[in-house]
Amino acid sequence: MKFTSHLFIFGTIFSGFWLDSLIAEFNIRTYIAALESLPYLVETSLGFLILCYWIYAIPEKIQSSAAFCYGLLVDLCFGSAIGFNMLFFSGISYVIHVYVFRFRIFSYLQLIIFFAGSSMFYVACKYLIFSPENYSYLLLLCSFLINGLLWLPIYFCMRSLRRSFL
Amino acid sequence: MARTTPTHTPALKYILACLVSMALLFSDVNYQTLSPLRGSVQAVGIYSQLFFATTVSRFLEFTSAYENQRTLTRLNNQLRDELQEIDSKLFLQKQSQLITKDMIDLQDRLQILGDQRDGKVLKIASFGLQDYLCCSQHILHLQNPLQFAILMHQPVAVDKTFIGQTSKTHLNLIEVTLFSDSSHILPVKIDGLHCNARGAGKPRLVRCLASEEFKMSDIQEGSLVLTSGLGGVFPKDVIIGKVLSIYEISNNELRIDIALDGNPLDHNYFGILSGS
Numbered sequence: 001m002k003f004t005s006h007l008f009i010f011g012t013i014f015s016g017f018w019l020d021s022l023i024a025e026f027n028i029r030t031y032i033a034a035l036e037s038l039p040y041l042v043e044t045s046l047g048f049l050i051l052c053y054w055i056y057a058i059p060e061k062i063q064s065s066a067a068f069c070y071g072l073l074v075d076l077c078f079g080s081a082i083g084f085n086m087l088f089f090s091g092i093s094y095v096i097h098v099y100v101f102r103f104r105i106f107s108y109l110q111l112i113i114f115f116a117g118s119s120m121f122y123v124a125c126k127y128l129i130f131s132p133e134n135y136s137y138l139l140l141l142c143s144f145l146i147n148g149l150l151w152l153p154i155y156f157c158m159r160s161l162r163r164s165f166l
Numbered sequence: 167m168a169r170t171t172p173t174h175t176p177a178l179k180y181i182l183a184c185l186v187s188m189a190l191l192f193s194d195v196n197y198q199t200l201s202p203l204r205g206s207v208q209a210v211g212i213y214s215q216l217f218f219a220t221t222v223s224r225f226l227e228f229t230s231a232y233e234n235q236r237t238l239t240r241l242n243n244q245l246r247d248e249l250q251e252i253d254s255k256l257f258l259q260k261q262s263q264l265i266t267k268d269m270i271d272l273q274d275r276l277q278i279l280g281d282q283r284d285g286k287v288l289k290i291a292s293f294g295l296q297d298y299l300c301c302s303q304h305i306l307h308l309q310n311p312l313q314f315a316i317l318m319h320q321p322v323a324v325d326k327t328f329i330g331q332t333s334k335t336h337l338n339l340i341e342v343t344l345f346s347d348s349s350h351i352l353p354v355k356i357d358g359l360h361c362n363a364r365g366a367g368k369p370r371l372v373r374c375l376a377s378e379e380f381k382m383s384d385i386q387e388g389s390l391v392l393t394s395g396l397g398g399v400f401p402k403d404v405i406i407g408k409v410l411s412i413y414e415i416s417n418n419e420l421r422i423d424i425a426l427d428g429n430p431l432d433h434n435y436f437g438i439l440s441g442s
Contacts, residue, residue: 090180
């Protein structure tokens with residue numbers, strides 16, 4: 001695959017993580033301002049879902065090295081501990097590669113459940129490693145529901161982008 | 167149709183990638199080994215954001231300043247135009263007041279000059295300046311838009327003296343023959359001497375020929391020259407000028423050059439005494 005295609009794909013993933021950080025910032029502000037008594041429940045994984053889409057859509061072009069590099073760049077750009085996104089990107093890349101043709105015959109609902117579950121696992125690990133005191137099952141459940149709702153818009157949006165530019 | 171053929175996915179590369187990632191994550195989380203790198207990248211990001219924000223801010227300041235400058239320039243132009251308009255209005259108002267004052271003054275003087283006669287103030291229409299400066303014909307035209315009944319041979323005055331008389335009317339224009347016109351003859355009185363002063367064909371100059379009865383010693387240069395009223399056109403005893411010089415043409419004849427007081431070049435409004 002051309003370098004520009006990789007750049008484009010990384011651009012979409014970067015945008016997803018950037019939107020995640022914006023939403024998190026907005027959530028924190030709202031949480032501090034108005035919902036102090038309520039637990040913090042909204043945790044989106046747009047960037048992770050976008051990466052899942054690209055591996056799902058063009059598995060032959062995004063191999064382990066590409067997922068590894070995307071993870072490294074995301075870690076560097078967003079200030080995570082180096083290795084976290086690399087690990088999860090490589091892991092989800094392997095899982096999707098193994099089951100990609102099985103996923104092709106899945107319904108949208110099954111895809112939603114699988115990718116929402118994956119993102120919930122990603123969020124759970126993130127909280128366990130970096131913020132165990134804030135870990136809660138309610139947060140994971142909300143994250144599952146929110147990411148499940150986000151999967152289809154991401155799927156159709158990225159598909160239109162792929163058909164237009166790649 | 168499938169876009170790719172199902173192929174075997176070798177796990178080794180993924181396992182290797184995961185192991186490397188885990189090692190990096192472990193070392194970074196527990197020992198902060200890669201924190202300098204992460205910090206540097208974050209610093210670059212922050213600097214980039216600051217640079218971008220500064221650039222955007224400066225650009226916005228520049229556009230704002232440019233817009234302000236444009237607004238100020240437009241306002242300045244508008245104010246300058248208004249100021250020019252006010253200046254013009256004030257100038258016109260002042261000129262109008264001056265003209266009105268001149269006309270009132272002239273009217274008053276006409277009343278003094280004309281005794282019982284009616285005075286009309288008229289504006290100049292044209293002046294034969296080229297002829298006036300070089301030649302013998304000294305004529306000016308006055309406007310008569312209200313079509314006053316102006317007869318021929320009526321005295322024309324400016325300031326405190328006369329300068330000529332009406333000679334013709336053309337439509338709404340009145341032709342005035344000046345004293346200095348070579349065809350004009352004005353009966354004058356100089357220290358008891360009566361003579362007919364003929365226009366010299368030169369600006370503000372008339373000449374009088376005196377007979378042998380008078381000698382040069384009888385008349386002084388600078389003596390006042392008055393109208394005698396003998397011609398029936400001008401009222402008597404109005405000063406029209408001074409004796410400029412006296413020449414002896416022959417044994418029994420003197421030529422007296424008279425400088426006229428009235429200067430038609432200095433005025434735009436002229437008064438005509440009409441009726442008798």
